[in-house]
Every structure is written in C-alpha cells, then in structure tokens.
Amino acid sequence: MRLIIAGGLKGQIIAAAKIAMSKGAAVTHTESLDQTLAVLRAKGADLLMIDVVQPIAAYVAALEAERIRTPIIACGTSTDARAAVAAIQAGAREYVPLPPDPELIAAVLEAVASDQTSLIWKDPAMERVVQLATQIARSEAPVLVTGESGTGKEVIARHLHQKSGRKDKPFVAVNCAAIPDNLLESELFGHEKGAFTGAIARRIGKFEEANGGTLLLDEVSEMDVRLQAKLLRALQERMIDRVGGTQPVKVDIRIIATSNRNLGDAVRDGLFREDLFYRLNVVHLRLPALRERPGDILALADHFAKKYAELNGLPIRPVAADARKVLLANGWRGNVRELENTIHRAVLLASGPEIGASAVLTPEGEALGPVAGRDTASRAAQTAEAMTRSLVGNTVADVERELILDTLDHCLGNRTHAAKILGISIRTLRNKLSEYSSAGITVAEPGQTRISAA
Numbered sequence: 416m417r418l419i420i421a422g423g424l425k426g427q428i429i430a431a432a433k434i435a436m437s438k439g440a441a442v443t444h445t446e447s448l449d450q451t452l453a454v455l456r457a458k459g460a461d462l463l464m465i466d467v468v469q470p471i472a473a474y475v476a477a478l479e480a481e482r483i484r485t486p487i488i489a490c491g492t493s494t495d496a497r498a499a500v501a502a503i504q505a506g507a508r509e510y511v512p513l514p515p516d517p518e519l520i521a522a523v524l525e526a527v528a529s530d531q532t533s534l535i536w537k538d539p540a541m542e543r544v545v546q547l548a549t550q551i552a553r554s555e556a557p558v559l560v561t562g563e564s565g566t567g568k569e570v571i572a573r574h575l576h577q578k579s580g581r582k583d584k585p586f587v588a589v590n591c592a593a594i595p596d597n598l599l600e601s602e603l604f605g606h607e608k609g610a611f612t613g614a615i616a617r618r619i620g621k622f623e624e625a626n627g628g629t630l631l632l633d634e635v636s637e638m639d640v641r642l643q644a645k646l647l648r649a650l651q652e653r654m655i656d657r658v659g660g661t662q663p664v665k666v667d668i669r670i671i672a673t674s675n676r677n678l679g680d681a682v683r684d685g686l687f688r689e690d691l692f693y694r695l696n697v698v699h700l701r702l703p704a705l706r707e708r709p710g711d712i713l714a715l716a717d718h719f720a721k722k723y724a725e726l727n728g729l730p731i732r733p734v735a736a737d738a739r740k741v742l743l744a745n746g747w748r749g750n751v752r753e754l755e756n757t758i759h760r761a762v763l764l765a766s767g768p769e770i771g772a773s774a775v776l777t778p779e780g781e782a783l784g785p786v787a788g789r790d791t792a793s794r795a796a797q798t799a800e801a802m803t804r805s806l807v808g809n810t811v812a813d814v815e816r817e818l819i820l821d822t823l824d825h826c827l828g829n830r831t832h833a834a835k836i837l838g839i840s841i842r843t844l845r846n847k848l849s850e851y852s853s854a855g856i857t858v859a860e861p862g863q864t865r866i867s868a869a
C-alpha cells in the first residue's frame with residue numbers, strides 16, 4: 416500500500432503516519448498540492464490522506480484533470496467539523512478524525528486494500544476457474560480474463576495479484592475503453608514535459624507505476640491498432656518509450672488483460688493483432704455468467720448482505736428462505752454486479768429480523784423472478800411493435816441517432832455501458848457522438864441525461 420500524507424506534519428498527523436507504517440504502508444509526506452502532484456506523477460499512490468486545512472477541492476480537481484484516480488481521505492481534529500463536511504462535499508472519500516484511532520486508520524487502509532479483493536465462490540464451475548487461477552498465480556505468465564460484464568473479471572485479476580510473488584508491489588488497472596485513443600498512449604507509457612500541448616510536467620505511465628507488480632489492461636480489445644503495436648513491443652522487450660522521451664525505460668510487470676468481447680473473433684475481423692493475442696492469451700480464464708453457476712448465488716448474497724449491513728451501520732440479518740427462492744429463480748443478466756446491487760437495496764429496504772422476499776426488488780421497485788420477467792418480456796414486445804410502427808418514415812440515420820442518444824441517456828452518459836448495450840465499439844460510439852455534437856445536437860455528458868444537462 417503506497418500512501419501519501421499531505422499537509423503540515425504536526426503531532427497528530429505524524430501519529431497517523433506511524434500507525435499506517437506499522438500496518439505495512441509505504442508513506443510519503445508532502446506539504447503542498449504541487450509536491451503531491453509531483454509524487455503522484457513520478458510514482459503513483461494507492462491512497463492520499465490530506466489534512467483538512469489543505470484546499471481539498473483543489474486537490475480533487477487537480478487529480479481529476481490529470482485522470483489520477485487515487486482515493487482521497489481527509490483528516491483533521493474535531494474542531495474542524497465544518498471543514499470535514501466541506502471535504503466530503505469536495506470529493507474526499509472519507510473523513511478521519513484526529514487524534515488518530517489506530518483501529519480506524521487500520522480499517523481505512525484495510526477497506527482501500529481489500530475492497531475489491533474478496534473473491535467468493537462455491538459452484539464447481541467457478542471452483543475450476545479459481546483453481547486454475549491459483550495454480551498459475553505465482554508464474555509470470557500473462558493471463559487473459561474473459562466473461563460477460565459484471566462476472567468478476569477485475570476481482571479475479573486482483574486475486575491473481577494477491578496470490579503472486581508480486582503482492583506487496585502495486586496492482587494498477589487501466590481501462591483501455593474509457594480513455595480516448597490520443598490520451599491512452601501517455602496514460603500507459605507516460606510522457607516527458609512538453610511532449611504535447613498540456614504536458615506540463617513529466618508524468619510516468621501505468622507501466623512504470625506498476626513496476627514490480629501487476630498491470631491490468633481492462634477491455635484491451637478496445638485499444639487501437641497503432642497502440643497495439645507499441646504494447647506488443649513493451650511486452651516483448653520489457654521496455655517502454657515515454658511519449659516525447661529519448662531513452663527507453665525498463666519495466667518489470669505481469670500483465671493481465673480482460674475483454675468482454677471474443678478476442679479470437681476480433682483477430683479474425685482484423686481489429687486485433689494476432690501476435691498480440693497470442694502474447695496475452697498464454698493462460699485464459701473464462702468466467703462463467705452467474706446463471707451458469709447457480710451454486711454461487713446464495714453464497715454471494717450472504718456475503719453482500721453482511722458487507723452492506725456493515726457499510727451502512729445496520730445489524731447483519733440473514734437472507735430469508737422466501738428471498739433465497741427469488742434470488743435462485745432470477746436470470747441475473749447483469750451477473751454478480753446486478754446481484755450485488757439487488758442485495759444492497761434489499762439490506763436498506765428490509766424491515767424485521769430477516770431480509771425477506773419483499774425487499775428483493777428491481778431498481779424500479781418491482782418484484783424479481785420469472786413471473787415478473789415474463790411480464791417485462793411481454794411489455795417489451797408490445798413496446799417494440801409500437802415503436803416499429805412509429806419508425807416508418809424516418810431514415811436509418813435518424814433512427815440510429817435516436818437509439819444511440821436514448822441508450823446514452825439510459826446509461827446516464829456512461830459511454831462504456833452504452834456501447835456495450837448497443838453492441839458497437841466505444842470508438843464507433845465516440846465518433847458518432849462527436850458527429851452529433853458538431854451538428855449542434857445535445858449529447859448526454861457522463862453522469863447526466865440530455866434533460867438534466869439542458
């Protein structure tokens with residue numbers, strides 16, 4: 416765990432730093448936003464603890480501007496109550512009161528470290544995957560993880576890292592689909608100061624940040640072909656070139672790549688380099704959809720019921736027999752993520768000593784289960800028929816545009832999700848959206864719909 420503590424190192428923050436170090440964190444101390452940014456650019460960090468007297472909003476904005484996703488925790492004494500509220504509003508993940516309580520500091524570090532590492536399974540289909548993962552975890556072999564959205568690809572990648580000899584080194588994830596092509600290269604390989612407009616300082620890339628550890632290339636299928644060539648070279652030669660750099664830099668990393676498209680098909684369609692595919696696909700872990708491993712449903716439900724009770728400060732309640740029936744009968748198209756969200760809601764909605772079926776609902780508050788599913792299906796069929804009738808008279812381009820913009824609204828502006836639902840690549844989606852924007856058509860920004868943006 417790499418921790419930066421930002422702020423004047425006065426007595427109580429020193430105590431917090433000491434506690435963190437005794438829990439195994441590598442602590443760097445910085446005194447200002449500029450210094451903090453310099454450390455983040457030079458070597459990255461897993462967590463940033465900031466004294467509330469610092470300008471927290473400026474930190475949040477600066478990290479966002481540089482696409483640095485290190486979580487921020489504010490800390491201060493009880494006399495800073497107003498500052499605490501402001502810090503959370505400004506985007507700090509949590510507020511830790513000083514003087515530091517060793518258990519609280521330990522809990523925060525633990526939460527950051529293990530938030531995404533617990534891997535729950537019970538079904539034999541999943542047992543086989545976890546066994547293979549554990550067997551090859553200690554090797555240096557690249558791993559390709561595939562599976563539908565929400566099946567736990569990132570969870571298994573973190574598991575691989577935890578079980579490897581690299582576990583005390585960084586685990587760094589990059590989502591290749593979420594970053595525009597022109598920025599992805601510097602995101603991966605870093606850049607020198609002045610390499611392009613906006614490159615205000617040297618910044619190391621994810622390859623260097625992950626040095627000694629594991630680099631997760633999420634949705635690698637979305638990387639453009641030119642960059643695929645550079646990635647291949649980095650893997651073959653264990654050297655990278657920073658953008659605008661003159662000297663190649665040696666890196667030692669283990670690569671895990673994920674894709675929710677069939678990479679073999681992408682190779683056949685000429686969208687993905689065959690040589691890169693073979694480099695990445697040394698070991699292939701295929702995560703079954705949740706419906707293909709029903710034995711996991713209740714184990715996961717119990718795990719999430721406990722997790723969300725703890726997170727919300729509620730008593731831990733068992734999942735009742737009628738609720739279990741509903742959970743087992745559902746189709747879980749959104750896989751573990753959908754189950755997790757469903758249980759999260761159920762924990763909040765349930766009244767009484769158990770979590771009953773009446774608390775197990777869709778986000779719209781409707782009942783789950785096969786009967787509700789049929790209703791939804793017949794409603795959908797009716798809607799589809801009505802829609803087809805209303806479409807006649809429009810051009811294909813008009814219909815396509817409406818479909819894309821509506822889907823984007825539905826996904827609250829999330830490009831990755833919208834592209835998945837539409838079955839097109841994120842690049843195609845981006846191109847269409849910029850076409851619409853330049854024609855003066857409103858497009859939902861991330862986190863918004865067209866209506867909330869207007």
Ligand SMILES: Nc1ncnc2c1ncn2[C@@H]1O[C@H](COP(=O)(O)OP(=O)(O)OP(=O)(O)O)[C@@H](O)[C@H]1O
Pocket residue numbers: 531533534535536562563564565566567568569570571675715751752755
């Ligand atoms: N086996 C598991 N045990 C515990 N939690 C899990 C498991 N599988 C998935 N989860 C949880 O479900 C959610 C989705 O998992 P994850 O992000 O790993 O999926 P993914 O396959 O990477 O999805 P996407 O393709 O959308 O990126 C996460 O909150 C994760 O913690």
Ligand SMILES: [Mg+2]
Pocket residue numbers: 568569633
């Ligand atoms: Mg993922």
